[in-house]
Amino acid sequence: MPRGSAVLVCGGGIVGLAVGGRLADEGYDVLILEKEGDFGLHASGRNSGVLHAGIYYAPDSLKARFAIEGNRRMREFVKERGIPINESGKVIVARDEDEDRRLEELYERARKNGAEVHLIDGKELKEIEPNARTFERAIFSPNTAVVNPKDVIKALVETLKSKRNVRLMTGVRCLKRYAKGKVLTTEGVFEYGVLVNAAGLHADTLARSYGVGKDYLILPFKGTYKELRPSHLVRGNVYPVPHPKTPFLGVHFTRSPEGRVFVGPTAFPVLSREAYSGLGVGRETHKILWRLGNVFLRNRGFREAVFSEIWKYSGSRFYARCSEMVEGIGKGDIIPSDRVGIRAQLVDVRRWSLVMDFVVLGGERSVHILNAVSPAFTSAFPFADYVVNGFITGLE
C-alpha cells in the first residue's frame, strides 16, 4: 500500500494506538476510531501493567518473538516520558515437587527464548523477596517491570495527537464491512485504503463481516484483583508456576509503581464481553454459553484446568493459596479491590481449544488482530511493526 494512503484503525487500545503510531511514522494517513468516550478503557487500561520478560512462551511463537524486544522498547518509552516504573524484577515460586519440575522446564524454555533468568535456591530467594515461599528453587527474572497501564495509554495518545498525519475520534464504533474499501460505523460510512481491526473483545465480530476468521470466536475471561495490605510483605512480583493447560499465568502478587500490591487476576469465564460487574447476562449470553459449553465438553485439558484452578479463587482457598506463596499474610490482609479486566481469549472452533499465540489474519484490504492477549501490552511496539510490515506495506 503506497505511503500517503489512508489507513483506518478500529480500536483505541494499546494495539490500535501502537499500530497507528507505526503507520504514521511510515508516512500513512491514519484515522483511529474508538467506540468509547476515551482510549484504553478496556483490557489496555485494566491489566496488571507487567512488562513481561519472555519466559512462558513456546519458542517458535509470536509471543516469544515480541515479548523481550517489547519489554525493552516499552521501558525506553516510559523512561523517555518520565512515566513511573517499578523495576524490581519477579520471582516464580513452586509449591511442590511437581511444580519444581515444571519450574525447571520453564527455566529452559525462557533461556531458549533468550530471556535473562536465574534458577535460584531458597537462600537467594530470601535475599530478593524475603517473604516468598518455595519448595526448593525459584526463577528470578530481573527484567520484569511494572507500570501503570493508563499512564502508557495517555502518553501514546499524546504522541499520536502531535502527529500531523493522525486523526483520533472517540465515540465511533465500526459496525461491519459496507463495501470494498468502506466500513459502516455508528457515524456513517468511512472510506479507507486499508482497515486495521484492533477491536479487542469485539475483533471476531468485525472480522467475520469481512469473511475472515471463521474458525475463531472470542470467549471473555474476567480477571478480578484484590489488594495486599500491608504492602511491605512483597517487594516486587511473586508468581506461581502456571497451569500448563491454560494461557493464564495464575494469581500473582504485583507491586505497582505507586507501591500498592495487587493480588490477581483470577480467570472466570463470563457471559458477555464487557461484564465488569457480575456474570453479565446479556444479548450474547446464549452464544457465549454455547462456546463455553463446547470448550468444556470437548477439551479435556480445559476441563482439568477449570477443576484445578477455579476452586482456588473462593474466599478461604484464595487466602490459603496466597499464603503458600508469601508468608506473614494475616486473614484480614487481603482486601477487596475494584480493579478488574476482561481477556479477549480466542477459541479455535475446529478443536475447541484456547489459542495460545497471537493471531493476525489478512482479508480484503483489511488486517484483523484476533488474539491480542497477554503479553500484548508488553509487546505492543514489535507487534505493531509485525502488523504493518507483514500485512500493510506490501499490499498492492
Ligand SMILES: Cc1cc2nc3c(=O)[nH]c(=O)nc-3n(C[C@H](O)[C@H](O)[C@H](O)COP(=O)(O)OP(=O)(O)OC[C@H]3O[C@@H](n4cnc5c(N)ncnc54)[C@H](O)[C@@H]3O)c2cc1C
Ligand atoms: C486482567 C488482565 C491482566 C493482564 N495483564 C497483562 C500484563 O500484565 N502484561 C501484558 O503485557 N498484558 C496483560 N494483559 C493483556 C493486555 O491487557 C492485552 O493484551 C492488551 O491490552 C490488548 O490490547 P488491545 O488494544 O488489543 O485491546 P483493548 O485494550 O481491548 O482495546 C480494544 C479497543 O477497541 C475498542 N473497540 C472495540 N470494538 C470496537 C469497534 N467495533 N469499533 C471501534 N472501537 C472498538 C474498545 O473500546 C477498546 O478500547 C492483561 C489482560 C487482562 C484482561
